[in-house]
Amino acid sequence: MPADSFVRSFRESSPYIHRFRGQTFVINFGGNAIADGSIRGLAHDIALLNSLGINVVLVHGAGPQIDAALQVHGLQTQRVNGKRITSPEAMQVLREAVGGARLVVEAALSEGQMGSPMAHAGLQVVSGNFIIAQPLGILDGVDYQSTGQVRRVANEAMERHLAGDEIVLLSPIGVSPTGTLFNIRAEEVAVAAAIALGAAKLVFYMDEDGVLDGNGQLLRQLTSSEIPGLLERQNISADAREHLLSAGAACARGVERVHLISRHVDGALLRELFTRDGLGTLISRDSFEHMRMATVADIPGILALIRPLEEKGILVKRSRERLEMEADHFVVMERDGKIIGCAAVYPYPDQGMAEVACLAVDNRYRRQGRGERLMAFCENWARERQLSQIFVLSTQTTHWFLERKFRQGSLEELPVPRQQLYNFQRRSQVFFQIL
Template identity: 90%
Template sequence: MPADSFVRSFRESSPYIHRFRGQTFVINFGGDAIADGSIRVLAHDIALLNSLGINVVLVHGAGPQIDAALQLHGLQTQRIHGKRITSPEAMQVLREAVGGARLVVEAALSEGQMGSPMAHAGLQVISGNFIIAQPLGILDGVDYQSTGKVRRVASEAMERHLAADEIVLLSPIGVSPTGTLFNIRAEEVAVAAAIALGAAKLVFYMDAEGIFDAQGNLLRQLTASEIPTLQKRPDLPAEVHEHLHSAATACAKGVERVHLISRHVDGALLRELFTRDGLGTLISRDSFEHMRMATVTDIPGILALIRPLEKKGILVKRNRERLEMEADHFVVMERDGKIIGCAAIYPYPEQGMAEVACLAVDSLYRRQGRGESLLAFCENWARERQLSRIFVLSTQTTHWFLERKFRQGTLAELPVPRQQLYNFQRRSQVFFQDL
């Protein structure tokens, strides 16, 4: 990577580094990552999160290890609705397989060879009886025997270890108050832990790159409200369906964001967490990108957005003092904490009109409908105040407005106060739209 690219990328990640410090992330990965050795690469990323002051809870699966151990002992188990029926004999084999898988993960997290990303990491990993279980019981006439579900998470004990800068490692086994062990799906353990800890993020590693729409396009962001519609798709893979169900449960109970990323991409976790657009699919409890009226604290973001357009003469130059005075006239489009679009709206209620000005979208997010969204927001703002017309003044984007049903007008049609502020040097053209 060129030096300037590295510096730029590192600087762009700094807001996330500041924001994530002290937050809790729950990360779930399957037994496949243990079987193929990719857990060692993942451990490098986990060490980095820990060094940045992020509380990390890992939940590992052990499906391949359990299947191999059962086959070795000549045992077979049945799955119904994705849940394994665990007989007492199978449970004996299962706990050994899970224990072996957990030790492999602990070994990967304990590596500290000089010259490797783990050098000087000194990670402390703690496992324990943090998952209190109860039997799944008999469902639809099926006795699931030693298969269980999460009854309670010992979150206070986990939080003490996280506060001590230790990584908490959870296995897909829980223990009941009677001392009985139960097999629990790792994904269910991860969801329960994230909810109990009030985690900021729940991350699932998966075989696919994320969730795709019906046309095969990767969906970068979703909100929890969109999940029910997605789940109705008949072509949805079982793994994705389960992750969507887990995400809906987690978001409904307070987890802010759920990330689905590929386990086959080196550094996928870091790219998902520390870049604005991520790598896989982000499912957020609330809208990942939204519009709102601006406040004074948004002025630096607005300035960064409009300065390049001012230099090109597309926008009229506004100094910081003016922007601070007019902050309540601005609407901003915010994406993951960054202002990526803005527009100003100035009402002239006596004439039943409003001016839309300073409409700008970050160059990385243009040609994706965001300008139209900002304009629509301004139109609705004006309608709510019973204004009948909006107008704009433009020198270089005239056709953009004409294509959106504006008509060219004259200076005389402007409200008199706005006529008096007209800049004859810019010779801006005037466009109107009736609401």
């Protein structure tokens, strides 16, 4: 990587580094990452997260290891509704396979050879009886025997270890208050841990790049309310279906962000967490505050929002008739049915550009990142239309754009149609950002 690219990338990651420090991330990966050796690359990324002050909880699976051990012992198990029926004989084999998988993970996290990314990391990894289990029991006439479910998470004990800069490693086995071991799906353990710890992020490694739409294109962002519609599709993979169900359950219980990323991409975790575009699919929890494209019914709310700024000369005056004609160009931020922010985006496809205009946030909700969120929405809107740049014109908020890495440009750089509309009396300055 050229030196200037490295410096630029490192600087662009700094806002995420500051934001994530002290937060808790729960990361789930399957036994296939252990079997094919990719756990070593993941361990390097985990060491970096730990060095940045992020609390890390790892939840490993052991499916391939369990299947191989059962085959060696001549045992077979059935799966019903995605859950393995675990007989007492299978449980004896399963606990040894899971224990072996856990030791491989611990070994990868303990590497510290000079010259490797793990040098001087000195990671401290703790495992224990953090998952209290209960039997799944008999469902629809099927006795799941030693297959269980999470009854409770010992989150206070885990938090003490996390506060001591230790990484918590959870296995797909829980123990009941009677001392009985139960087989639990690793994904269920990860969801339960994320909810109990109030994790900021829950990350699932998967075989696909993320969730794909009907045309096979990666869906970069979803909200939890979109999950039921996706699950109705016939062409969604079983892997994606399980992760979406888990994401929905986690978001419904307070987890703000769930990330689905490919296990086949080296550094996928870092690219997803520390770059603006990410790598996989981000699923966010629905809230009472959200953004959407405007309709004509939103014009009164937009007018109430922008009129004070127009009177101060910050925004260009727009008539109600003009707003109604351009309503489909506006983005609104809505909170409990009230418009608290807006922006307009006008495409110039022949020049590969889009203009962002009329960016406004209600005075009571400023300085809380809402302007950045509106701008990010407009940027994504432009990217989806294959546009390469956005530009803004400003007279009184120039430093706001400069602080967000916009480049000051000239009138001549604007698309010709926009140059013809330029108001020389306002003498607005022009700023560009490459997408």
